[in-house]
Amino acid sequence: MSSRGRKATQALSSLAEFLRGFDGFGAQTVEYVEDGVSHFVNEFWTAGQRQAHALHEVSYRACFKPQLPEFFVSRLTAPGEKVYDPFMGRGTTVLQAALQGRAPVGNDVNPLSVLLVRPRLRPPSIEAVQERLSAIDWNCVGVERKDLLAFYHPETLRQICALRRWLLAHAPLGGEPDPADDWIRMVAINRLTGHSPGFFSVYTMPPNQAVSVEAQLKINARRKQTPPVRDVAALIVKKSQALLSEGAPPAHPAPLLITGDAAKAASIADGSVRLIVTSPPFLDIVQYAADNWLRNWFAGIDTSAVRISTHRSEAAWADMVRDCFIDFARVVAPGGHVAFEVGEVRGGRIALERLVWQAVEGLPFEKPLVLINAQKFTKTSHCWGVANNAKGTNSNRVLIFRRR
Structure with a gap:
């Protein structure tokens, strides 16, 4: 042997x-x-x-x-x-x-998995995240998927759509995007829905899944709630600070x-x-x-x-x-x-x-x-x-x- x-x-x-x-x-x-x-x-x-x-x-x-x-x-x-x-x-x-x-x-x-994993293997600095967020064009006229108003305030959905359009243009799937864009997309994906003010949505299911629009409308009616305004960029910064609080991974093979x-x-x-x-x-x-x-x-x-x-x-x-x-x-x-x-x-x-x-x-x-x-x-x-x-x-x- x-x-x-x-x-x-x-x-x-x-x-x-x-x-x-x-x-x-x-x-x-x-x-x-x-x-x-x-x-x-x-x-x-x-x-x-x-x-x-x-x-x-x-x-x-x-x-x-x-x-x-x-x-x-x-x-x-x-x-x-x-x-x-x-x-x-x-x-x-x-x-x-x-x-x-x-x-x-x-x-x-x-393909969602790569978008969730890759940014955390090469995380940017919080300063790079903030700088990129300030460069995004948030002036989105109109929104996509008006049915998503079951989850979001109109102003919040406008911000989400603006961010989505920016990322689709600057960090297309299948490429090697800038680490800041890659990171912002990952954090946004994880802030889409949840049960606390740290998420973009009104109170909904746990943050590891999304219920249907019809199910969310029932939750809203049962809880007598309407989606509040959220500051998308601010929430991304807040979550980024938490994720980056212990720094990046040490040197490791590619x-x-x-x-x-x-x-x-x-x-x-x-x-x-x-x-x-x-x-x-x-x-x-x-x-x-x-x-x-x-x-x-x-x-x-x-x-x-x-x-x-x-x-x-x-x-x-x-x-x-x-x-x-x-x-x-x-x-x-x-x-x-x-x-x-x-x-x-x-x-x-x-x-x-x-x-x-x-x-x-x-x-x-x-x-x-x-x-x-x-x-x-x-x-x-x-x-x-x-x-x-x-x-x-x-x-x-x-x-x-x-x-x-």
Whole structure:
């Protein structure tokens, strides 16, 4: 066995020993074996265990905490090695990799993801943001999408439309925009709707999604509210100051961010990735395209052209997983690892981890470990009455595979 192979074997073995000995938050790790696969249960990370970097604080539907990728990046990679998320969403894994001096690699089928991730890997100064905001032509005559007055005061919507037109002209999709324009678009996308005066909208759903216009009209009627005037530029500056409060990521290798099918990441070189940390779409639980309709509109993305698959059967979901792992076997170096988070769905009646390890059988991966980060928290669905999240995750259930 090569020295690299011995090191990788030791890494997974050392991780298993660490999990066995973990004594965190007043609890000993519980270990059990199911179908020959070792499971480790404890609260391995919480929101209070380590304060996440301020740059992570952008909202997105169904994202995991930064402590999850940090846990695996710290233990299974070295500085400079590539860390990849094929379903990057808001970019938690990609940004955390950069914050830890690794080479960030990310992919998502929705082009919105690149717009959310890229600016935080190369953030401008707050002075550059303010200077660019002062240069924008805010004199927009008329507005687009008058139905959006369900969310916004006419003056606020006028400002949003003016900013949108500026960005579409100066930072078109598919290019490499100026970092200040890139950043302003990212912040604006995250301030479109929310439940406090820090957002452009009247009180609405949580900031990780947008309800339909019809649903917002009902919220307005029920709460007897009308959209207030918001200062779009001022809110962008305020959020930028919060995000930049801890500075930019340290020096790290250049990122690779792509848009496409997670099972066909051809632009990632064979054997170049040391670690994958990701979470795939869960069966038919979250409607990502529907949740992001307003963000996609602002960014100039045609939502109907974003082919986000919804897997309504266990067999279809398992087929998707296998297709992805076929490509993972190509891009992950021998001795590298995949940390595949599957959560808990349908009240635990479906064991997604079992579907995963069955789907991966026959591919060049060792039998996995399963880490269950058991943590009690209040679901968004309970707080907001969101039917779209009624069957959401109760715990982080992560399969850790080693590439042979």
